[in-house]
Amino acid sequence: MSTKTDDLLQELIDKTGPLGFARLAQFHESCITTAAVAGLVVRPTTVSLLTVHNGENVGGNSLIIDRLFSFQLVSAAAASVYTMWYCLQAPAINVAKGANELTGIQEWGTGDGRDASFGTVRAEVDATVIDDGWFPCGGDGAVEATGVLPGGGTEWECNGRLVVPPQHAISLHVSASSVNEDFNVGASWWRMKF
DSSP, X not given: OOHHXXXXXXXXXXXXXXXXXXHTGGGEEEEEBSSXXXXXXXXXXXXXXXXXXXXXXXXXXXXXXXXXXXXXXXXXXXXEEEEXXXXXXXXXXXXXXXXXXXXXXXXXXXXXXXXXXXXXXXXXXXXXXXXXXXXXXXXXXXXXXXOOOOOOEEEEOOTTSEEEOTTOEEEEEEEESSXXXXXXXXXXXXXXXX
């Protein structure tokens, strides 16, 4: 094998081996909404439950999406099925400070316990977005017909298969078979420069 191939294989082993994710903890960040919002009974279009903007200048760090997740916090006594959707937003959207920025966003989390520093990453709840194409992800969740307690959730461990370049964003929402289901959504990522 060539030296380049050997180097690439070693890099893959380092990043996916037993300590691969531990090595990335210093770059790991997350956010989640605090207020549960009703799921849609249609495919999302121009409203997101959560939008994470990458405000880095062109050439800066990208957000390498590790996982997307939702949690069904409120339900009615009716059977329902739901799934999470994501949309990668082109740079045409406004990545300036949003009106709803940080309102309804859970304390930001980091992979190594340090204080979060999110100067260039902004999150917005109930953002109006451009419909750049929404895709279902994370399987589906189900709500039992007789309960009203929370507890269902979906998660997609995309492990870096989604990248939010500088001046782009990712939006999340949930579609459900009943308007009586309310959800929190969130995302986790690493910041890295390509």
